[in-house]
Amino acid sequence: MSKEKIQVFEKLQADEAVAFWRGKLVERQQFLSHVMQVFRQLPEKQYAINLCEDRYCFLVAFVACMLREQTCLLPPSRAHKEIERIGEIYADSYCLAEVKLEDVLLDQLQIAFDSEKSCDSSPPRIREELVAAIVFTSGSTGQPKANPKKWKELVASAKIAEKRFALNANGRNSIVATVPPQHMFGLETSIIFPLVTGACLHAGKPFFPQDINSALEETPFRRVLITTPLHLQACCAAGLAWPDIDFVVSATAPLEPALAMEAEKILQTEVREIYGCSEAGAIASRRTAKNSAWQLFDGYTLFSEKGRHHLKIPAVDGDIELADDIEVIDETHFRLAGRNSDMLKIGGKRGSLGDLNCKLKSIAGVEDAIFVLPDSVNGERVRLAALVVAPRLSHEEILEALAEQVDPVFLPRPLIKVNRLPYNELGKLPRHDVLALVERQKRKGFYLESA
Amino acid sequence: MSELSQIELEVANLIVDSLNLEEVEAVEIDPEAALFREGLGLDSIDALELAMAISKNYGYQLRSDDPDNSKIFSSLRSLSQHIEKNRQK
Numbered sequence: 001m002s003k004e005k006i007q008v009f010e011k012l013q014a015d016e017a018v019a020f021w022r023g024k025l026v027e028r029q030q031f032l033s034h035v036m037q038v039f040r041q042l043p044e045k046q047y048a049i050n051l052c053e054d055r056y057c058f059l060v061a062f063v064a065c066m067l068r069e070q071t072c073l074l075p076p077s078r079a080h081k082e083i084e085r086i087g088e089i090y091a092d093s094y095c096l097a098e099v100k101l102e103d104v105l106l107d108q109l110q111i112a113f114d115s116e117k118s119c120d121s122s123p124p125r126i127r128e129e130l131v132a133a134i135v136f137t138s139g140s141t142g143q144p145k146a147n148p149k150k151w152k153e154l155v156a157s158a159k160i161a162e163k164r165f166a167l168n169a170n171g172r173n174s175i176v177a178t179v180p181p182q183h184m185f186g187l188e189t190s191i192i193f194p195l196v197t198g199a200c201l202h203a204g205k206p207f208f209p210q211d212i213n214s215a216l217e218e219t220p221f222r223r224v225l226i227t228t229p230l231h232l233q234a235c236c237a238a239g240l241a242w243p244d245i246d247f248v249v250s251a252t253a254p255l256e257p258a259l260a261m262e263a264e265k266i267l268q269t270e271v272r273e274i275y276g277c278s279e280a281g282a283i284a285s286r287r288t289a290k291n292s293a294w295q296l297f298d299g300y301t302l303f304s305e306k307g308r309h310h311l312k313i314p315a316v317d318g319d320i321e322l323a324d325d326i327e328v329i330d331e332t333h334f335r336l337a338g339r340n341s342d343m344l345k346i347g348g349k350r351g352s353l354g355d356l357n358c359k360l361k362s363i364a365g366v367e368d369a370i371f372v373l374p375d376s377v378n379g380e381r382v383r384l385a386a387l388v389v390a391p392r393l394s395h396e397e398i399l400e401a402l403a404e405q406v407d408p409v410f411l412p413r414p415l416i417k418v419n420r421l422p423y424n425e426l427g428k429l430p431r432h433d434v435l436a437l438v439e440r441q442k443r444k445g446f447y448l449e450s451a
Numbered sequence: 452m453s454e455l456s457q458i459e460l461e462v463a464n465l466i467v468d469s470l471n472l473e474e475v476e477a478v479e480i481d482p483e484a485a486l487f488r489e490g491l492g493l494d495s496i497d498a499l500e501l502a503m504a505i506s507k508n509y510g511y512q513l514r515s516d517d518p519d520n521s522k523i524f525s526s527l528r529s530l531s532q533h534i535e536k537n538r539q540k
Contacts, residue, residue: 207495208502210512230499237503238512346496408487409496413472 047093056203156315209238386412510539
């Protein structure tokens with residue numbers, strides 16, 4: 001086993017700020033004191049389900065866990081069932097958060113530290129082969145799919161991104177992010193960027209345009225905004241005056257070129273888009289207002305095998321199969337040809353229809369069921385619809401049982417109760433027939449009681 | 452279920468229109484029922500779209516660090532009252 005180690009904050013001096021938290025800068029030595037205080041609270045376990053909502057607390061816990069050689073488990077949502085399922089698979093685990101978690105049945109640690117304290121220790125060195133995090137996505141089998149991330153992989157990817165985006169090139173950057181640190185994109189940009197590149201972390205998770213605006217405004221260094229197309233759209237429509245921003249990075253859902261152009265105009269900055277997935281992390285980027293082609297991260301290579309596209313990342317052992325169909329332009333550029341049809345992306349959350357169908361059908365009283373994603377008309381946001389055969393359950397009972405297991409963005413609207421599903425003679429459920437039945441039932445007004 | 456006031460009906464229509472809740476009639480929304488998770492079952496994307504519609508129609512920007520948020524969003528009635536109090540247009 002390799003004993004090589006990589007230091008956190010290798011570029012920061014002792015009195016330089018690591019984060020902007022609760023309206024104040026946190027210096028490196030204060031941060032290290034916070035880490036050591038939390039380090040001493042950690043139980044003797046191998047896995048910590050890191051549910052901190054405060055981004056600074058997440059960072060403190062993340063580093064404390066790495067020092068303890070513990071792996072942070074990052075669930076795809078805060079749905080109780082999802083957390084408990086991960087707790088079942090990883091028996092030697094506990095939940096960790098800065099607040100007391102209600103209704104979670106697993107062991108939990110509420111971290112606390114004296115924020116005024118400082119210390120003289122030097123930044124810790126972390127074993128590069130340590131699996132620092134496991135990021136979960138919804139698999140197609142009903143079980144969450146684990147994507148382990150070694151410390152060295154996270155570091156290598158952040159260094160490539162730092163160069164690609166010219167992070168800190170014109171003076172220190174401060175990172176404001178609207179995405180949670182438990183999401184792969186949020187982890188890489190809002191947690192690993194600060195640890196590796198010395199960019200300052202803004203602890204907030206601004207949501208509404210006014211929050212994002214204020215967070216950027218109060219940021220003490222040159223501003224970078226990490227966000228999603230949904231937030232960008234809201235920001236463009238808000239009619240606010242925006243402070244200077246070095247650049248914006250968007251991911252989690254495709255960014256329409258028209259929105260990218262509008263955002264560049266209103267925010268007066270460049271909008272970069274990252275293409276990535278939980279398996280590989282960020283893979284490629286583009287300035288969406290100007291280019292349709294994606295430029296692979298430096299050193300990454302693509303190859304095809306048995307009709308599927310694979311990716312080789314220098315820091316990662318083995319290769320990664322891409323879930324999306326791509327059209328290779330040259331060695332370093334590609335276009336997206338379409339998403340794999342089982343995979344869904346709604347509000348930045350990725351799910352699989354197969355997984356959602358499994359969960360819906362597993363509800364006691366549900367005899368048969370299928371989810372379908374209607375086609376978007378005029379780029380309007382569409383919601384999943386579901387047909388359910390469950391004679392003894394009400395709409396509310398089905399939705400309630402489903403809400404315990406899936407993120408709210410995947411809850412079907414409408415959920416339509418039917419007597420049977422439209423199987424064809426091959427025993428399959430053609431999407432076309434499912435959609436037609438949804439439309440027919442909607443016109444009948446059958447679903448009104450679900451509203 | 453109680454009758455909707457004028458502002459409640461206006462906000463109910465805004466919710467139905469901006470979120471494409473084509474299956475819901477504005478007048479049928481229970482003003483005391485929860486807007487998120489239960490009741491209408493709205494989610495975080497809806498909150499963002501609703502915030503856009505509110506800023507456009509009432510010139511008022513919602514903030515997530517508002518300590519009263521859970522109360523504001525608890526029902527159509529409280530959201531309407533909050534908008535009425537803070538509207539700029």
